Amino acid sequence: MSSPRAAHAVPSLSAAIPNQPGLHDPYWYEATLAEHFIVEMLDKASGIRSVTIQVPAIPGIDDVMVACEDGRTIWYQVKHTRAEANLTFAYLANAPTDGKSLLRQLAEGWKTVVAQGDVELHLYTNRKLGQQAVRVQRAGVDTILPPLSEFWTTLSTLVGSAGHINEIRMPSDMEPGWQQWREELDSLSDAEQLRFLRSLHIDADQPSLPQLTRNTVERLSGIFGIPVPIAQRGRAQLDTQLRRWATSLRGNQIAVTREEACRALQIPGEEIIGDHEFPPPEPFFPSRSGFVADLAQTVCSLQRGIIFLTGSAGCGKTSIVSALANRAEPVVDLRFHAFRPLTPGAATLPQDYSQTATAAALWGDLLGRLRQRFYSHRLWEAGVPVRNDFLLDDPGRLREHVLRLAQLLATDRGRPTLIAIDGLDHAARAKTAAPEQLRGRPSLLEALVPPEDVPEGVVFIIAGQPGWSQYPL
Known part of the structure; x- marks a missing residue:
């Protein structure tokens, strides 16, 4: 397939987005996503058994793990930005000078857990998928990487119908990008590569942190049939527990179950009215x-x-x-x-x-x-x-x-x-x-x-x- 995109000027990868001051938005975004799933778990129809924030010893896909009653585990790697930055092909597949590409990290993390059973992997981000091709130098060769939005849409369709990874034939303008992906997946066998790509979901253009928070409150309101102001108080109780659920304070109890979530929503003592536990008078007649x-x-x-x-x-x-x-x-x-x-x-x-x-x-x-x-x-x-x-x-x-x-x-x-x-x-x-x-x-x-x-x-x-x-x- 010919590529009219290649005929146009494409921006250099070196045109970086200015750095933003570092706040804790990415951490709260990750925690709020977990909180959203914890609320969702309280709907009996959700099929969610537990939610874990930062799963130990599973690098690359460890941000949030949702365990389902049917045995599936759904792993979320969360990427948040406050800048108007897209999720580009290069961001996903290019390795930094001192580490591994995000794609390779996802693949290696998936390989660690896939033996446990039915696994879904989600890259969850509030970024939009990149819409532009980008020119890069790879092994001294000038290469144009395709827009991730088009590349991922095409690859997802082909992966669904392929019987073997080598049966996948990408359009000619995406072939250099496809070869780079295969290189980043070389820690997996051919069969594992196909399974990995079938299990991978890229959830782009997801809600901002404020909107995700509002969505969580609205879901809590809907599940319990309560006004939003009451749901906001309930969500505040869950926020308080994030200090334990997302830190070493949780100890060995790393999974948040339905019972744990219910206990977190309580307001012990505040709903007790009056004094009812006094002893009989002394001396008792x-x-x-x-x-x-x-x-x-x-x-x-x-x-x-x-x-x-x-x-x-x-x-x-x-x-x-x-x-x-x-x-x-x-x-x-x-x-x-x-x-x-x-x-x-x-x-x-x-x-x-x-x-x-x-x-x-x-x-x-x-x-x-x-x-x-x-x-x-x-x-x-x-x-x-x-x-x-x-x-x-x-x-x-x-x-x-x-x-x-x-x-x-x-x-x-x-x-x-x-x-x-x-x-x-x-x-x-x-x-x-x-x-x-x-x-x-x-x-x-x-x-x-x-x-x-x-x-x-x-x-x-x-x-x-x-x-x-x-x-x-």
């Missing part, structure tokens, strides 16, 4: 010990249901719930107090907490405690929402997950999960006497589970003073 023992025996005999613990103010309802939770073998697994309780010796009667009177506070707190106490190492496996705001703090969705996870916990342990909700009268008081405390949000009274909806393996103790019409019937 002996008159209550027998009642606590009988109540423990009763609740442990149930497989599902609700027990209503009621009595006048100061009779010890909260102390009894605390005693059940603080036994040597606790009966209560999770508890929520809608107020700070009155204890012996307290100088004043505590005021109700407006924060703990809402449905979102109740179910969000219980979900947070389930997540931290029982599911912290199997968030993905158990389908645990990693953050309450990823459920938009919707009481119905929060409650649904609490009931599901409580039932799963009961199945795993072979005994019912017992949840105590104390202070219903305080929630009722907030709803009637101080509705402004709720700020228009549903009261926890409106979100209690009806007896017929309590799942198998879950038992509730609900406690409060008698006589409030706001209690659900």
Whole structure:
């Protein structure tokens, strides 16, 4: 094929692009690409099992490795520029005076891992493929290297149909470039060269660093069905973990799994509302010990249901719930107090907490405690929402997950999960006497589970003073 390009003046390779000040953009570009795949991994349909940044002892293709559930590994070598520089034929195939060409590095890296199974190799860059031919001196001969964009398009087509590397016949104006490629691939056998070229993808003209960051946030938003501002907070949590995932701080745990990604998205402690882990008062009134023992025996005999613990103010309802939770073998697994309780010796009667009177506070707190106490190492496996705001703090969705996870916990342990909700009268008081405390949000009274909806393996103790019409019937 004739080449009209050769008849035109072609720029010299010596016309270099001015150097740019060195910032950390290339490192963040690489890390953000890995972060994008980590987010993608959280889509069950992605087929991604893990993502590794800077794979040890695999030079040339080690920037990002994506391991897939079907056994494939996808290796990314990342090249970023802040200058308007194209990815040229010479940049890819010419060897610097003190090293190997990028093409040779890619080939040797591929050879290191190809025995592991099905391998894809990607050269990922925000540069565009070169559009111009370039004149160079090779072995004292004036040679014109073709535009990489045209060369790669042609070669990719021929590689797909060739049965042997020697069957590939490039157009005459690309033949010098093809011979240079073959020379740079001489560490591979003929069969390996063909396999390598079939596995190689050049992903050029990819998003800039800011756009890749936006794409990652939008993907997180789409996977979890959350607004972009909430997704941005989630992405910030992942950014924090990059300090460990991309450095020696990670130790021997180099792959980021779905479980690891879920743990990274958490905001431990920040979604816990109120104080619910206090011990029973000391001294514990002996008159209550027998009642606590009988109540423990009763609740442990149930497989599902609700027990209503009621009595006048100061009779010890909260102390009894605390005693059940603080036994040597606790009966209560999770508890929520809608107020700070009155204890012996307290100088004043505590005021109700407006924060703990809402449905979102109740179910969000219980979900947070389930997540931290029982599911912290199997968030993905158990389908645990990693953050309450990823459920938009919707009481119905929060409650649904609490009931599901409580039932799963009961199945795993072979005994019912017992949840105590104390202070219903305080929630009722907030709803009637101080509705402004709720700020228009549903009261926890409106979100209690009806007896017929309590799942198998879950038992509730609900406690409060008698006589409030706001209690659900």
